[in-house]
Amino acid sequence: MTRVIIVRHGQSSYNTEKRIQGRTDVSRLTEKGRNDATKVGKALSNILFNAIYSSPLQRAKQTAEIIHSELATHTGTSAVPQTFDKLLEIDLPLWAEMLTADVKQKFAEDYRTWKESPHKLRMLLNDAEGSREHFPVLALYEQARQFWEEILPHHQGETILIVGHNGINRALISTALGIPPSRYHSIQQSNCGITVLNFVGGLGDPVQLESLNQTQHAGETLPTLRPEHQGVRLLLVRHGETEWNRQTRFQGQIDVPLNDNGRKQAQKAGEFLQDVAIDFAISSSMLRPKETAEIILQHHPSVKLELQDGLREISHGLWEGKLETEIEQEFPGELERWRITPAEVQMPEGENLQQVWERSVAAWQSIVQAASKSQLKTGLVVAHDATNKTLLCHILGLPSENFWNFRQGNGAVSVIDYPSGPDGLPVLQAMNITTHLGEGVLDKTAAGAL
Numbered sequence: 001m002t003r004v005i006i007v008r009h010g011q012s013s014y015n016t017e018k019r020i021q022g023r024t025d026v027s028r029l030t031e032k033g034r035n036d037a038t039k040v041g042k043a044l045s046n047i048l049f050n051a052i053y054s055s056p057l058q059r060a061k062q063t064a065e066i067i068h069s070e071l072a073t074h075t076g077t078s079a080v081p082q083t084f085d086k087l088l089e090i091d092l093p094l095w096a097e098m099l100t101a102d103v104k105q106k107f108a109e110d111y112r113t114w115k116e117s118p119h120k121l122r123m124l125l126n127d128a129e130g131s132r133e134h135f136p137v138l139a140l141y142e143q144a145r146q147f148w149e150e151i152l153p154h155h156q157g158e159t160i161l162i163v164g165h166n167g168i169n170r171a172l173i174s175t176a177l178g179i180p181p182s183r184y185h186s187i188q189q190s191n192c193g194i195t196v197l198n199f200v201g202g203l204g205d206p207v208q209l210e211s212l213n214q215t216q217h218a219g220e221t222l223p224t225l226r227p228e229h230q231g232v233r234l235l236l237v238r239h240g241e242t243e244w245n246r247q248t249r250f251q252g253q254i255d256v257p258l259n260d261n262g263r264k265q266a267q268k269a270g271e272f273l274q275d276v277a278i279d280f281a282i283s284s285s286m287l288r289p290k291e292t293a294e295i296i297l298q299h300h301p302s303v304k305l306e307l308q309d310g311l312r313e314i315s316h317g318l319w320e321g322k323l324e325t326e327i328e329q330e331f332p333g334e335l336e337r338w339r340i341t342p343a344e345v346q347m348p349e350g351e352n353l354q355q356v357w358e359r360s361v362a363a364w365q366s367i368v369q370a371a372s373k374s375q376l377k378t379g380l381v382v383a384h385d386a387t388n389k390t391l392l393c394h395i396l397g398l399p400s401e402n403f404w405n406f407r408q409g410n411g412a413v414s415v416i417d418y419p420s421g422p423d424g425l426p427v428l429q430a431m432n433i434t435t436h437l438g439e440g441v442l443d444k445t446a447a448g449a450l
Contacts, residue, residue, distance in 0.1 A: 318347075
C-alpha cells in the first residue's frame with residue numbers, strides 16, 4: 001500500500017484579502033499560515049515519509065519547508081521537499097489577483113458557471129500560444145491524473161507527503177476516487193487541512209480515502225462555515241465499537257450493543273462535539289448507533305433524538321453472526337466478490353447495495369429537506385459503516401461501485417454541508433475525523449467487519 005498525505009498550504013496574504021491566487025506567485029504566508037504549517041509538522045511527526053513533493057509556488061513551498069523542518073527535528077527524515085510543476089494551482093489567468101467580489105461583478109455569468117458547473121468554465125486566451133480556449137477545471141484534472149501516473153510507480157509501499165493548493169488538491173483526490181470534474185466544489189480543502197489516501201497500486205487500482213480535510217491540529221474542531229452558507233450542516237457519525245466489530249464478525253441487522261470501548265469512543269465523540277451548536281439529531285433505529293447518539297447528546301440535553309429505520313445497517317442475511325472464515329467456507333468466493341464488486345453482490349436472504357442506497361438516501365434527503373424547511377442549521381446523524389459509505393457515494397455523485405473508496409472508523413465524524421440549500425450540491429467538508437479518539441492523524445479504530 002502507498003500512503004499519500006495531502007496538505008493544503010497555510011493561510012496566505014491573498015486568502016485574507018479574498019483575492020483569486022491561481023498561478024500567481026505574489027502572496028506570502030501570513031503569520032497564522034506559518035504557525036499552522038508548524039502545527040501540521042507536529043501532527044505528522046510520528047510518520048516517516050519517503051518523499052515530500054510541493055508546488056513550486058512560494059505559499060506551498062514555504063509550507064512544505066516549515067513542515068519538513070518539524071519532521072527533521074522529530075523523525076530525522078532524509079526526505080527533502082522537491083518542487084513539482086504538476087502540483088501548480090488551477091490556472092485562472094483572467095481572474096488572477098482580482099478580488100473575488102470584483103470577479104463576481106465583472107464576470108457574473110462565468111462566475112456562476114464556475115460555481116454551478118465548474119467543468120464548463122471556459123476562458124478565451126490570447127497569449128504566446130495564440131488565441132485558444134482554456135477550460136481551467138478540466139485542464140487541472142488532466143494535470144492531476146498525470147501527476148499520479150508519474151509519481152505512484154516510484155513509491156509502491158511507501159509514504160509520501162504532498163503540499164499543494166485548494167484546487168490541485170481537490171483534483172488529486174477527485175481523480176484518485178473517480179469524482180467527476182462537475183463535482184469540483186463538492187470536497188473542501190482548508191488551509192493546512194490534512195487528507196489521507198491509501199493506494200493499492202497505481203491510478204485506476206483500488207484506493208481508499210482514509211480521511212479528508214482534518215483541521216483539528218490547527219485548533220479548528222470542524223472546518224469553518226463560509227459567510228455565504230445558507231443551508232444545513234450534517235455531522236455524520238459511525239457508531240462506536242461493538243464486541244462483534246472487534247471479532248470481525250458480520251453484524252448487519254443483528255442488534256449488537258456497544259462494548260466498553262465503543263461507549264468510550266462515543267464519549268470522546270461527545271466531548272469533541274460538545275461546543276458545536278447541534279439543533280437536531282437522528283439515528284438509525286438500531287441499538288449501537290442509538291446508544292452512540294445518546295452519549296453524544298449528553299452535552300446537548302435539549303436536543304431530542306429521532307430514530308429512522310432507513311438508516312439501519314445493510315442486512316447481510318445468512319452471513320450475519322459469522323466470521324469471514326465461516327462465510328468463505330459456506331459461500332466460497334462471495335466475500336472476494338463483495339470486496340471487489342460490492343454493487344453486484346446480493347446477500348443471501350439479505351439486501352444488496354442498491355436496496356441500502358434507496359432507503360438510506362431517501363432517509364438522508366428527507367432529513368436535509370425537513371431541516372431546511374424548519375431553518376435548522378446543524379444536525380447529528382448516527383448510522384453504520386455500510387450506510388455511511390453508501391451516503392458518501394451519493395453525496396459525491398459516485399455510484400455504489402465506489403463503496404470501498406471510503407473509510408468509516410468507529411466513532412468517526414464526517415461533515416457535510418448544503419451551502420445552497422437542499423436542492424444545491426452538497427459539500428463534503430471533512431470525512432472520517434478520528435483525532436478525538438486519541439489516535440493522531442491516522443485512523444487506528446477497529447477495522448471491523450460491517
